[in-house]
Amino acid sequence: MKRFALVLLQTLVVLALALAWPFLSRRDAWESASFELPWLLLGLAIVPFLLWWGTAGQDQRTPRLRIGTVLPFVTGPRGVRAKLRDLPGVLRAVSVALLVTAIARPISILRDERSDDKGIDIVVALDLSGSMRAILDAKPGDLPGRITLPRGKRLTRLDTAKIVLQDFISRRKTDRIGVVVFGKSAYVLSPPTLDYHLLSELVGKMTLDVIDGSSTAIGDGLATAVARLRRSDAHSKVIVLLTDGDNKEGLVSPQYATHLATSVGAQISTIQIGNDDEVDVEDGFDPLGQPRYVRRRYPVNPELLKWIAKTTNGEAYIATDAQALAQSMHAVLDKLEKTRFEASRGSFEDLFPFLLVPGVVLVGLDALLRAWLLRRFP
Template structure:
């Protein structure tokens, strides 16, 4: 067979095999390829190597094979050649097409399945959490009453702060389009986090809160509400809310709770108050005994439910009293159910990777190449 005729047959075989290999991805996701984009376009430069692989797998093959010298081959030249002599270039063609498909797959084509506008709902929320000394009072809770039903150590008694942290973390984890900030307060108020949608970071910050990080000798409710109002001052949300979680009466700070409530009302923010516990005597951890077990003493902490109701009423909010973990969790979620929500228009796009559709025929051609070389088109010697 002349070299020209051999080259024409090899090119024709390449076109046919490439077309057959592309039938599968075209039939499976026909409409997706028209708008496909390449996520790793630099890999496509590898297509430059495909003609080299094609040529190297066809024409130099005969020169690289070992030869057996015989006296004369004239009888062989006139004998039947068989179909395998015409298929000897097929493995090289298969290899070149498979390399091209694998390079295209590495370019990672993707298709936008849909791009639509949707209305999400969100609000700006600032939670003011009491870290005064009274939050170390025991608030016994059954695991099934706590969010996620966590496992508790044997004889472990949770404090009011422990339960509040669990409930607040669950509250944060349930949000999707709300910006949430956290203020902590004792004798003074501090910003733990401004309103953010980084829920994992916010939850981590809440989990690390302890009573000894700030001065807990007082309860500055007015300062906490004033600081929360300041964080909402630049908010562009139509719905703004402050959730005050405390177990005591206001007895510290430079801003009165009543004035702080007026500031919040001026911003259009609603204050929802949640009182943890009551004025009854409660157990408070008071050191450990000789065996290292916690020792408890009975204490009574003052509360002012009238003040909390007044603060909520001034801003159009609700006042809650939570004497256990279940009531605290229910109060937190009931707050959001009562809120008017702000609509945010968002674009939602869904993407589909198309590279598996190229990878599959590429791998099949590699396997077919190896099979033909080892079986049907095996050469001797």
């Protein structure tokens, strides 16, 4: 009974000393702690067995020799080391308890941090009609990134728009961006999202053959973009219309689509790609496999685009080259009022190191005591 009380006292003292540093370092954090892997705490069930195995159980495993009298052992070891013979077993049991608890990964939600993030909801309506095959040459420094083209290959209006749009997406941090494409009809490529990586990949995979590009339905493209902003809770809602033609098709007129935009509080900024001049258009390949170009003229309607922008308090731009297109895209954001989104973020802290360190220290101390001060001999 006396030995049991001593083992219990040693266990409580070792446990208190081991937990002193974690408690004093993160007192408030432990009050709100939770476990990421709570089922691992079932491993604590082996701790009582280890405590018995390293103390009383060890005596049962010690070899014995029967002798006629025990009088010669009356003067045997009775000092401090004899009383502490169970300490290594206590250290091992407590260390396992700490390590098992650390593996269960305790974490603490210290506080809710609130920050004001500025952002807007943007939908880019991109023209994918056949006229986007026209060439829009760019100098090496006009476009972001390192563009490498095959010999004889020139950038089309769509190629340039994709590069500029991907750069536009990469520069955003808190703006939700969506993309609508339109030709003869309009389609949603992506609703407004913060997943810029996925959005950039989707933009990069766009081709002129993905939809019917035989005509241009500006009204349908704008109406589809407005539909993606209808339920937006952002204060600033913006549609960026990139087109190189005039409205010739569609179920919704550009005028009515503009009215829908004003009804949801969306601004429309228009970017006219190219003008009414003749341009080179890729038209198949020659016998040597090189692209062949022909001269064509595609009609534009700058008055319509200016009216759309003016009616919705937006801006109208004309981009006749790649550099102007990039500058127009970035000028759109410079003129917009930022919306503040109040974001609540939980501040998490991993607490397992505060249990792992004393657990490892106790393992080392156990090994040291067994090999040095408290060695047992049969």
